[in-house]
Amino acid sequence: MGIADFGTIALMAAFAVCVYGTVVPHLGVKNNNWNLIRSAQNASILSFLLIAIASAVLLQALLVSDFSLRYVWEHSSTDMPLFYKVSSFWGGLEGSLLFWVLVQSFFAMIVAFRYQYSNREIIPYVIATLNAIMAFLLLLLIGWSNPLDLQGVIPLEGRGLNPLLQNPAMAIHPPSLYLGFIGFSVPFAFAMGGLILGKMDNEWVLTTRRWTLTAWYFLSAGLILGGQWAYEELGWGGFWAWDPVENAAFMPWLTGTAFLHSVMIQEKRNMLKIWNVVLIILTFGLTIVGTFLTRSGIINSVHAFTQSEIGPAFLIFLAFVLVIGFGLLFKRIQMLESEHKIESVLCRENAFLAQNVLLVGIAFTVLLGTTFPLLAEAVRGTKLSIQAPFFNTIIAPMGYLLLLLMGIGTLIAWRKSSWEGLQRNFKNPLILATAGTVFLAWFLADRDLLWSVHTIFWLTIFVTSTIVLEIVKAVQAKSSQTKSNFIMALFYVIARNPRRYGGLLIHFGVVLMFLGFAGTFFKVERNMTLESGVPQEIGEYSLEFKQMEEFKVGNATHRAAIVNVFDKEGNFLEVLKPAKSFYPTQPQPLTEVAIRRSFLEDLYLIFSSENGGEQDSITLRVFINPLVGWAWMALPVFTLGVGLSMSYRPKSLVAHETILRERYLAAQALNS
């Protein structure tokens, strides 16, 4: 028996432990036997360790290139840099599923112990739910896609990680998405726990707030990194194409964002309890739908994912999640009816509600667009494909409305706002947005901008000015009150309410993303044939082809065109080397784009062809992509914003947790 079999046995044992962890907490509650629940808690350590052992076995095999494992042979090769050997752990279906279970079991372990005193009533059901999810994933792993499967003949060299995936952004993009997907399982488990327990106060929402934020952050980061990867690797000059695989990750992000906002209404106003449960079931369900769509091969995608037999099993998992989730919800629905009604039309609750409806509407549109080819075939028997224009036409206006609501939501009060107050608050942002848009229209008059661009400019200036004015107002008040300078006052204001300012910062990140999208509406795209030594102008640049060069990058050979970039005045800026790369394990060459990044725009070169003939010449596809970099800047802004929001914990929750913990420890002391 080899080490790989040992890993497989560890996975089987982990499956048994997870089944145990699913059943035992229920028995513990039924028999009022806390020892059983304690045992389930300890089992979560055991299952994590077992899965970690299996993961270590796979990692070790990848590092030493042990091709007796089929997965190692399929996804790595001896000449790959260490970094990519590690990242091929999640580079393929089987490995990524193991990675998923590993993280899931780690989260389950933390949850089992972190909330043992503070959420004593609900925690047995939370442990059971998380264990059930893990048991299902382990079953899929062992039964259909075990990365530790051996193969009879041991090849000398592996097939290598798909060169397209050999990019730093791609190495961290999938784990980031998975962290997001898995993170949502915790609020989902708490919601299910509450439903089974039959006690649905606001506890689950408050307790899981940081989990939700973390999950949302990683999902956002995963999406941004994915866009960055597409932009750098795929060589078509864009970063988002409404491909089913992208949509799969986007849908849970949309419902997750809606959830993040609507739980605030539950927290502040004790409303929308049913809706929040619906949203978390949808969000968790959509992470499964997403994984299913990308892995089952039922929908045509440009992404060359390995298809596998795992599809039907995943579909059963999805059915389970939806049926049990909604079944429990309907069983407990009376418990969840709201105690409050919305008091006025003009209030933040309504802005949030409208935002929720829009986000869910977008998610539904994306789901419909993604599955429509199937629907058409099922109903009419016709084949069709839904392309980017469908999504852009329908979703863009919804996106604009969202942006508008983001601005309104910032300035409108909870419960009730007066017309006069609104007029006062909105006057300046409206003036600024309109003036700014007119100025930009004049400034960029030669670019021939579309209406969408003006719309986005107006909206982004509007939202930004609501954010800035809000902060300025608070800081001014603070500084005159405490007689401190502006910087100190800013610090006080943020420290007093980090959650609010974190949120505003995240909104600003969204503004940046929209500006990045706006840039795609006025990008310049041209094919240029350059003869060596003869410069040609495009936009603000002048490009001069020197010669062809060949060099090694990692395990690939690049055949690159050396292109000097000058500005219009003839000042030298940079050498760009757009290339074709040849990987030893791949039959066809890949495109390596060369990008000159600057604050306002990117110069983006794709090497199309070398043309023979008397004079050396090459053909390039040249893009000038305005504002692209701004979309990437959203990530650090999100990081800061989420960090600020996370630093806040509701006072009531902290007090509640402390009391429960002390009460528990006192009871322990009495018993002993």
Next chain:
Amino acid sequence: MWTSWKFWVVWGLIIGLIALLAFGFTTDPKKVPSPLVGRPAPDFEITALNGAEKIRLSEFKGKPVLLNYWASWCQECKVEAHILEAFHQKYGSATQQIKVIGIAIQDTPDKAKSFARQFGKTYFLGLDDAAGNIALDYGIYGVPETFFIDPEGTIFYKHIGAVNAELLEKKFKPFF
């Protein structure tokens, strides 16, 4: 407030979604039926990319024809490029058992030529006219698409996406 119709709508949607996704297993997204299968292949005349030769499809009656639509901008076409060439080497140029024709659509002569050079293509390559008339006759949905034509000039199979060597061997076996 949660009246029964809401209950049924939710369950209807869940069951509908699961059923739809399950239906997905019965179909192959790469397979698009063509009304042309079983019909005579529309005839066309086309000049070779290198300008040397002009052919007409009907000239090849009596011999099976592999008709491949491609483009230099198409990624999948690169995947199948060496497979088509190898098939031509084996049954086309060596034994003359089959005629392989590649027609580039929505392409420019320069780019198409450089694609052919890059992948060492030796079988007949032509470029559709600017209006894409030949592609229209064949109802091309996207590239690559490949039509399998029997010696009588009837289309007996159509494949969407990159072809593989086994498929080509299997489909043309009856004629060799």
